[in-house]
Amino acid sequence: MxxxxxxxxxxxxxxxxxxxxxxxxxxxxxxxxxxxxxxxxxxxxxxxxxxxxxxxxxxxxxxxxxxxxxxxxxxxxxxxxxxxxxxxxxxxxxxxxxxxxxxxxxxxxxxxxxxxxxxxxxxxxxxxxxxxxxxxxxxxxxxxxxxxxxxxxxxxxxxxxxxxxxxxxxxxxxxxxxxxxxxxxxxxxxxxxxxxxxxxxxDNLMAFVERKLFTLNTGHAITAYLGQLAGHQTIRDAILDEKIRAVVKGAMEESGAVLIKRYGFEADKHAAYIQKILGRFENPYLKDDVERVGRQPLRKLSAGDRLIKPTLGTLEYQLPHTNLVQGIAAAMHYRSEQDPQAQELTALLQEKGPQTTLAEISGLEADSEVVASVVSAYNAMA
Ligand SMILES: NC(=O)c1ccc[n+]([C@@H]2O[C@H](COP(=O)([O-])OP(=O)(O)OC[C@H]3O[C@@H](n4cnc5c(N)ncnc54)[C@H](O)[C@@H]3O)[C@@H](O)[C@H]2O)c1
Ligand SMILES: O=P(O)(O)OC[C@@H](O)[C@@H](O)[C@H](O)[C@H](O)CO
Structure with a gap:
């Protein structure tokens, strides 16, 4: 072969x-x-x-x-x-x-x-x-x-x-x-x-794709974005920061509640899946920079990706999304000299402000409640 x-x-x-x-x-x-x-x-x-x-x-x-x-x-x-x-x-x-x-x-x-x-x-x-x-x-x-x-x-x-x-x-x-x-x-x-x-x-791929992308990658991205805001260089340092860990775990649980509704996952097995992922983020043998994990923020803030898609799921099933909102707001603060998408995000924010920028990147309605919540979290973080 x-x-x-x-x-x-x-x-x-x-x-x-x-x-x-x-x-x-x-x-x-x-x-x-x-x-x-x-x-x-x-x-x-x-x-x-x-x-x-x-x-x-x-x-x-x-x-x-x-x-x-x-x-x-x-x-x-x-x-x-x-x-x-x-x-x-x-x-x-x-x-x-x-x-x-x-x-x-x-x-x-x-x-x-x-x-x-x-x-x-x-x-x-x-x-x-x-x-x-x-x-x-x-x-x-x-x-x-x-x-x-x-x-x-x-x-x-x-x-x-x-x-x-x-x-x-x-x-x-x-x-x-x-x-x-x-x-x-x-x-x-x-x-x-x-x-x-x-x-x-x-023969049930969508469940596995969404479970992985909307748990591990959702949590990973939020760890990177909150980590950078708090001055951490690596994912391990960020996830060992109790304040960050609480939001990351909360966001994975919020996304998980959507996955459980959508795919019928067993709640206790999904909780164990989240716990294992938190352990992987803490891996003392890997040096994983927040800049690698946060790369290409426009992709990560797009409608079908790890931050917005789970949030849309919480809206669909009327579930909480406070931690996901924190994650999206932190993503909008992401800065990197090496990353053209981070530069573009900064330019968009300067030109159009957070509300229009987020609506344009994510496809969320500019005058929706969820955009208002993200903008308020974004301003509070600044
Ligand atoms: N690194 C991880 O932890 C990880 C885990 C799971 C999935 N992924 C996914 O795997 C993909 C690659 O990620 P990565 O971390 O390995 O990135 P990477 O930057 O290390 O590797 C990408 C490679 O693609 C090459 N490349 C760029 N343009 C090309 C072209 N036109 N033709 C052929 N090769 C080209 C680059 O030179 C580079 O070697 C991404 O979609 C990522 O999301 C990464
Ligand atoms: O590769 P990205 O940019 O989509 O996401 C960054 C990391 O979250 C990702 O590469 C993880 O390390 C990977 O998905 C683990 O399986």
């Missing part, structure tokens, strides 16, 4: 690429970072530091790499059995053109072996969104062939992988937590279901 994985970054090397390579799949990474590409092609292996009470270093072997903007991608897509991505939601549209060209070549070559594509991004049904981008780029004459031979498989992916410690000079080294979870929608595969240790199959 052969796989092409877009994005040799933290989660690409530290989780998805590792699982594929460990399963004996012939793996090629596609990326745009030349230092990483060169190192992968020079060494064909890299170390993964799995940190926890029993730390270990695992060597991922037998990998190579190509530039994601080169024509080699097109040939690879015409040949491989599985394509995965971990590039970030905003990049999916950018890779869709090459994916479409590769699929056209695959069809022209008469390759009718099933191909499955799995986007492993923090978003709801990211692969389905990639499919729409690919369909836009693919001439219509190939659409029926695509429906018959290409599975677009949605997934939920969970493992905290910050950039490796600044002390390391190795561009390939990656540090990961012990916990990991990769859940894929088994109803969307073409051909036989693959057996990849560490990949779990489900």
């Amino acid at each position: 052969k796989a092409l994985h877009f994005g040799a970054g933290n989660i690409g090397r530290g989780f998805i690429g590792k699982l594929l390579a460990d399963a004996g799949i012939d793996l090629v990474f596609a990326d745009v970072n030349q230092a990483v590409l060169d190192a992968l092609n020079a060494r064909h292996e890299y170390p993964v530091h799995v940190v926890g009470e029993q730390a270990k270093v695992e060597i991922v072997k037998g990998v190579s790499a190509v530039n994601s903007t080169s024509d080699e991608i097109i040939t690879l897509i015409s040949e491989v059995d599985i394509v995965t991505t971990a590039v970030g939601p905003q990049i999916l549209e950018r890779i869709a053109g090459s994916v479409a060209k590769g699929l056209a070549k695959r069809s022209d070559n008469g390759n009718s072996r099933p191909l499955n594509i799995i986007a492993c991004e923090n978003m709801v049904r990211g692969t389905s969104q990639l499919k729409q981008h690919v369909l836009k780029a693919l001439p219509e004459q190939y659409h029926a062939w695509l429906e018959q031979h290409v599975g677009f498989v949605d997934s939920a992916v969970d493992r905290i992988v910050p950039p490796s410690e600044a002390g390391s000079n190795d561009p390939l080294e990656v540090t990961v937590e012990t916990f990991s979870e990769w859940i894929v929608d088994k109803t969307q595969f073409k051909g036989d279901l693959p057996t990849i240790p560490g990949m779990e199959l489900t």
Whole structure:
């Protein structure tokens, strides 16, 4: 079996690429970072530091790499059995053109072996969104062939992988937590279901995607935003701050109440899930900066993402959302010199003020009660 994985970054090397390579799949990474590409092609292996009470270093072997903007991608897509991505939601549209060209070549070559594509991004049904981008780029004459031979498989992916410690000079080294979870929608595969240790199959994916994104990522983002406001550099320092922890836990519980209503989760199991996540945020073996977790605040404040979607759920079921409101207000205070979305947020706030800015970014009604509550919390934080 052969796989092409877009994005040799933290989660690409530290989780998805590792699982594929460990399963004996012939793996090629596609990326745009030349230092990483060169190192992968020079060494064909890299170390993964799995940190926890029993730390270990695992060597991922037998990998190579190509530039994601080169024509080699097109040939690879015409040949491989599985394509995965971990590039970030905003990049999916950018890779869709090459994916479409590769699929056209695959069809022209008469390759009718099933191909499955799995986007492993923090978003709801990211692969389905990639499919729409690919369909836009693919001439219509190939659409029926695509429906018959290409599975677009949605997934939920969970493992905290910050950039490796600044002390390391190795561009390939990656540090990961012990916990990991990769859940894929088994109803969307073409051909036989693959057996990849560490990949779990489900026919109820939405429940898992929303449980992860609207619990872990909701709490993570709020920890980062309140953490930065309180002057903490890392997620661990922020979550050990009792005031922050109370809001983060409260927000995960508020979001959880929506998930319990929507998906029928058992309340005590969901409470244990939240408790475990708080422990993961506290992980003493990881150095995860609030700036990584808070990155791209406009994405995180958008309608379908981890802050607004759970809040909309509380409105739908008439449930409390005081802590989520605190989290949204803190997100609007996020600042980062490195992050173009943080710069854009600052400019919008200066130009339009918090009420209009929030309404525009999130799709919430400008004159709604919830926007008024966020604006009042935002002003109080300032
Ligand atoms: N790091 C985590 O803890 C974690 C966990 C679960 C999910 N995720 C998700 O995984 C995705 C990647 O996150 P990450 O933390 O690994 O980010 P990252 O920045 O470490 O990795 C992204 C990689 O994509 C590459 N890239 C950018 N443009 C590209 C292109 N056009 N073609 C190919 N590669 C390209 C970058 O060079 C980089 O190596 C995001 O959607 C994120 O939400 C991350
Ligand atoms: O990757 P983002 O920017 O969507 O979110 C930042 C973190 O919350 C995220 O990367 C987590 O570490 C990850 O989702 C854990 O599974």
